[in-house]
C-alpha cells in the first residue's frame with residue numbers, strides 16, 4: 001500500500017541555497033538576531049514529516065549562503081542544476097529554498113532562462129526556524145504543495161510566502177522583519193490553504209517555455225550595475241561603475257525614473273561610449289517608467305525598465321546582453337518580459 005501511494009505522489013526535489021529559512025538564533029525570542037544559512041536541507045525536510053503526504057521529497061544542498069552574498073556565478077550554478085533536474089523524467093517539480101534579500105532576483109532569473117513547464121517554486125522565510133512563530137515551515141510546506149500540483153505547470157517561476165502564490169517576475173521584498181514581506185504591484189496569483197492551491201490570475205509576460213533565453217546557452221553574465229538617485233546626486237557613481245567595466249548601468253531613479261540635470265550629461269556621455277543606460281524607478285511600491293516621459297529616451301538612446309524595479313532590471317539586462325547589444329532589442333525585451 002505504501003509503495004502504491006509513493007508511486008502516485010509527485011517527485012519533488014528541494015534545492016537548498018541557505019538564507020533565513022536555514023537560519024538559527026540563540027533563543028526563541030530572537031526573530032531578527034540570528035545567523036542565516038546554518039541548517040542543512042536534510043534537517044529542514046525532517047522537521048516537516050507532513051511533506052511525505054504531499055510528495056516524494058528529496059533535498060540537495062547546492063550552496064549554504066545568506067542571499068545578499070549571491071553572485072552571478074551562484075545564479076548560473078543554481079540555474080544549471082534546475083535545468084538538469086527539470087530535464088529528468090523522475091522529477092515533477094523543483095523547490096528552491098533561498099534567502100529573502102535577493103529571492104526576487106533569483107526567481108526572475110530562473111523565470112527567464114529555464115525551458116520547462118514543470119513547477120519551479122522559490123521560497124524563503126522572514127524568521128529563522130528557531131524563533132517563535134517561525135514562518136519557514138509553512139512556507140516550505142506550501143512550496144512543496146505547489147511544486148507537486150499539476151495546476152502549477154506552465155505558470156512560470158513562483159514564490160510561496162505568507163500563504164500566497166506570487167509570480168517570480170512581479171514579486172518583491174517590500175518590507176523587512178514582517179512575515180508579509182513579499183508583495184507584487186499586480187497582486188498574488190493565488191493562495192495555498194492546508195496544502196491546496198487556489199488560483200485567481202495568470203502571468204501575462206513571456207517566461208520559461210515561451211522565453212527566448214536558455215540557461216544551457218549562457219556561459220557567463222555581463223557586468224551590469226545599479227546607481228541610486230536622490231537629491232543632490234551627481235555623476236560620480238555612474239562614472240566609477242562604467243570605469244570598472246559595467247556594460248550597462250541601471251539608473252535607480254526617483255519617481256518616473258527621472259534623472260537629475262547634474263547626471264544627464266554623464267549618462268549621455270556613457271551611452272556614447274557604448275554603455276547601455278536603463279531608466280528604472282526606486283519608488284517603494286513599484287515603479288512605472290515610460291519611454292520619453294521625463295527624459296527624451298529616443299534622442300539619448302536610453303532604455304526604460306517599465307515596471308521592473310532596479311534589481312529585476314539588472315537581471316533582465318544581464319540575460320538580454322548575452323543575446324544582443326542593440327538598445328532597440330533591449331527595449332523590446334523590457335516590454336515583453
Ligand SMILES: NC(=O)C[C@H](N)C(=O)O
Nearest residue numbers: 019020066067099100101
Ligand atoms: N530573511 C532572509 O532570508 C534574509 C537573509 N539576509 C537572506 O537573504 O539570506
